[in-house]
Amino acid sequence: MTRSRKSWVMGSVAAALALAGGLAFGQTTITGAGATFPYPVYAKWADAYAAKTGVHLNYQSIGSGGGIAQTKAKTVDFGASDAPLTQQQLDEIGLIQWPMIMGGVVPVLNVPGVKPGEVSLTPTLLADIYLGKVANWNAPEIAAANPGVKLPDLAITVVHRADGSGTTWIFTNYLDKVSPEWHTKVGTSTAVSWPTGVGGKGNEGVSAYVLRIKGAIGYVEYAYCLQNHMTYALLRNAAGNYVSPTAKAFQAAAANADWKDAPGYYLVLTDQPGAESWPITGASFILFYKDQPNAAKAKAVLSFFAWCYANGQKMAEDLDYVPMPKNVADMMEANWTAKVRSAGQAVWK
């Protein structure tokens, strides 16, 4: 070998060894995919957690349907879905689920001259708008619910989700409960046959369309409404009161949740009783395999979520989400100890 070629070979071997050594001490990354509903708060938690421990979270906000699909395909460490799976579905795939955060889905609109909280909607009115039965903002049904509010002669453009979405699941679950016509014609799912309207990709896409189209109405998770300074509508709840979407209203709805008795922790929080409850509240769940191939990776994932339970309340409340109360968090961690195994050994102690 010539001298220059020999030094080239030695140099690359040295570099390879250094790289391998560096990787051994390199950062851990846990991967997740799914719901766009909790994405703002997961991103905030991940940031703080990485600063503290050096463990990074790579979360792909592709929609709950995508989260479930990628979990089934085992391409991510955990999945996130606003649509909870039934005990039967969980057992079929071999998953457990736990609620991580709660929040509200808010109807947002873009009507010139209307300010946030000025327009009030009844449950059947919201359903009729999404069914396409009420097509203009100056329709008598809307005027009846909004005495004294000046609404222009402007066609209503309904905006919904184009992708498979847990936010859609929560929203259609609510419409299903309050409108018999919605129940027969459309139903509840992460993707439905929308009678009318245009589809945006993710909460982000719906926000973009509502902001750009005059006369649009859409539904987004409350953090998106806040961040984009959107105009929201008041909704009449089960108790008959018109409520504003606020953290207090979401908490009032969440206070009714009985997690202990829910099989597989399948719990829906729409149309809850309570004078101040926000009607379209929901929890967002994490999906995790019971049988984990890599105990260290499983422990890293569970450590992240345990940290979020313990330290994430203030960050969540800043974004107007409702964090899980401590007794529920303890219940979930006990569930991890009982259910999550790797090679027969319990992962979480």
Add this chain to the structure above:
Amino acid sequence: MVRRAHGRAPLVAEGLFRAAAFACAGFVLVVMAGLFVVLLYRSRLSIDRFGWGFLWSAAWDPVRDNFGAASSIFGTVASTVIAMVIAVPLSLVIALFLVEVAPPRLARPVSYGIELLAGIPSIIYGMWGLFVLAPLMATNVQPAMQRVFGKLPLFAGPPMGIGILTAGLVLALMVLPFITAVVRDVFALVPPVMKEAGYGLGATTWEVTRKVTVGYGMKGIVGGVFLGLGRAIGETMAVTFVIGNDHRIAASLFASGNSIASTLANEFTEASEPVYLSALVELGLILFVVTLVIQVLAQLWLTRLARQAGSTS
């Protein structure tokens, strides 16, 4: 018999080269056939369930597992037709301008500009369409069209800015540089002696252009048009941004719709039910077959043109 001037090496190299060339060409055919077989195999659930009715059913109900391709096919066809109707005449005129009319000092920068347009990623076109073109359409263009043509069902509905018309416009802008570049090159290759002959007989520039340049370059024009058509039919991201993602067939240009590519882009990652997934794969199969048919038609047309040209020269 080849005289071995330098030993066996050149013959072995020759043999290897031929084998490699055949292998690569064969590989392309194998991949194409493989694509078709996989698409067919994965859509068998949907084909069994819906049969031929899938092609004209406008339903799209993931809750009740009832799917149909009609709305996606309609959106694809409508946006492509609008795109070609706008882009083809425009690109012919631009190419003629660049070759016949423009002084070289002007022709060069315009040519570079066209080639730059062709290189812009499609998602940029989509973003531009959503943030710039759609509001422009919603506030200025569509209301003006409604004022003039208002009563026609083709222009009915609220001017949202997004929809089939805007998708067609964005596609036209994407397809224009491709067709222009090809047609310009074709026109530039027209033998000057033929054009000079026309001028010598007293023809005007327009007459020479029409009868000599376009006639000579017809084959290239057709080739360029089919190239643009192929791009427009399969274009995904630009269309997804501005078409409205709505599974329905409407008579109005202002209505939102869906194309096959945008349906696949939106829903493929989340379709976890077997029938849903199979229906989406069948949509992909339809697109594959349609593109193949267009290519075959293009080749047939080009062969016919070549034969005609051969018979008259």
